[in-house]
Amino acid sequence: MFRYYLLILLWTSCAVHTGLAEECADFTDLGIHHAIMGTSLDVQLLLFTRANLTCAHALSHDNPFSWPELNASRPTTFIIHGYRPTGSPPGWLEELVRLLLERADLNVIMVDWNRGATNLNYFAAVKNTRKVADNMTAFILKMQERGSPLGLFHLIGVSLGAHISGFVGANLNSSIGRITALDPAGPEFTGKPPDSRLDPTDAEFVDALHTDMDALGFRKPLGHIDFYPNGGSDQPGCPRTILSGTSYFKCDHQRSVYLFMDSINRTCEQIAYPCETYTDFLDGKCLNCDKFEGKGCPVFGYDVTKWKDMLVKRGQTTTFFSTNNWSPFCMTNYRVDIVTWNLETRWGFLKLKLHSKDQQTEANIDHKAAEFKLYSEKSLLAQFDRDLQPVEQVSLSFWTGNLLPPRYKLRVLRIRLTPLNGSNRPLCRYDLLLEENKEVIFRPIPCGDSNF
Incomplete structure (x- = not known):
């Protein structure tokens, strides 16, 4: 009996602010009926650190540091998802958070704007991207006031999230350290001027990955370095006919996330070759990496920052590589x-x-x-x-x-x-x-x- 009461005492003493199950926040989970009716924008910022890897803390927009786990001196990575036509949470979120925190001691903040991204009307979600960016900008400025250097911020944006990242970077006068754009959205952004989409001036370093440029993604380069695996469109292992259902529409687009996660995990090293076209790359015309000052051709993904200074100096660099159907994707x-x-x-x-x-x-x-x-x-x-x-x-x-x-x-x-x-x-x-x-x-x- 004594041990029972001791357990209760310990449980209540930990309930103050140490991440109990009841204090764990969840990513907004909606359904197709929400998409049909449409959703109004609501942004939730979910914090993960090595101290609360499996228990997200909902951050206050007014007081970001109400949770002690948020450390102003640590690098901070934001994950920004894209359009959600069915309202379900992205299936890759938890794995991406885990991989990032295994690689480095970070503040990882998941930007949950599912209310606002869930809508059968894609154009309504696009209109919300500026508002999400303004919300994030205000939050980052509060972190900066408490000592967080903007150069230590890394924004990982998927699809619409890539352009949201660009808007945040522009709002902060290009002071963000890095933006990683995973298959930036094409519809409603193709053909727009740089101030209406992501572009290389939005951060100190911008790297972009294109995996579905002939459908949901953006075709032209958007960063200091742009990666076009398998030419940037049809990804191996993805279905080629509509008979495969929803996978036909999203597989190529989502492959960008899985390729990037593979690079964080360092399951293999994927060399990216600067080249004019994918055909020239396949022809073996672009395999000389001597131009990179002894460092060799850039490696795709998380560790491409090793080439940051050189790539920024070169301007925009377009690279190609091919992948397997499965992980590890490197060939x-x-x-x-x-x-x-x-x-x-x-x-x-x-x-x-x-x-x-x-x-x-x-x-x-x-x-x-x-x-x-x-x-x-x-x-x-x-x-x-x-x-x-x-x-x-x-x-x-x-x-x-x-x-x-x-x-x-x-x-x-x-x-x-x-x-x-x-x-x-x-x-x-x-x-x-x-x-x-x-x-x-x-x-x-x-x-x-x-x-x-």
Whole structure:
């Protein structure tokens, strides 16, 4: 009995302000009937720290520091969601909060404007973005008054949230440290002037990710660096027909969040290659990273700030990379240099397989037919779904895509495989004869210093 009363005493003593279950705030959960009727704007700011990782504290707009967990000297990250046509909370919120707090000791503030974002009328939600930004601006200014440096604020905005972040940054005279825009919304923002959308002047550093630029996302660059995975539109693993239901509409758009979370988790390192077009990237024309002053090409995602000063100096940089269908999304890239000695020019496609012990991974270089000319080196990009080391064998096959004979042969004087991820040595093979549609398996050797 004594232990029972002691437990009650301890429970009540902790009830003052230490995050009891009854004091935990929840993200607003609405339904389709709210979307049909429309919702009036109400902004709730939910605080998470390492001290209250699973128990959100609703912050007061008038007195941000009423909760002791909010530390003015810590970096602060805001998460701002986008349009919510059904009213349900975003499924990725809790995971994103967890990953951020595992990486760093932060104040993570979830901006819950579900009341205002939930509406079948998308244009009504768009009109609310300025009001949300004004609400956040006033709150941040109160934090600044208590000693929070604006340079330590990071705004992560998804879809409409990306433009909200831009409005906040503009309100604060570009003093925010960083804005990360995850597939910024396109409808109602495309074609608008910079003061009506996100742009690079809204923060000290702006990085943007485009995953659905042909539908819900924004097509043109918006940041100091813009990432276009898989070209910026159709993402691998996402459905291609409306028969798949709601996933058809949101999968490409939401992939931006999952790619960014992968980068926080550091499950792999995704190199992003500056290039004019995605086709040029696939053609292997943009694989030289020497221009980045010894740092190499930027790494996509959370850690791109290592290149911040250089990217701000360069202006706007557009980058491309390809991903897997699943997490980890990173692919392993090789530059493939081939010298052929057919007297006549051959056009065709290649498939490579890397073998290591009992595992293998393959890459198809088939986005367009490559031209192979006599004694002329052809550089191509091969992308594998994982990194296998050591590479014990390589399989290589050639095809033209012609349905009718004749079957051609490709005479390879030298093939060189240079890994672009990591520091493994290039691998070579000399004097191969590829018959169309027939696989050749060989054991690669370390490349020599000679041209051939």
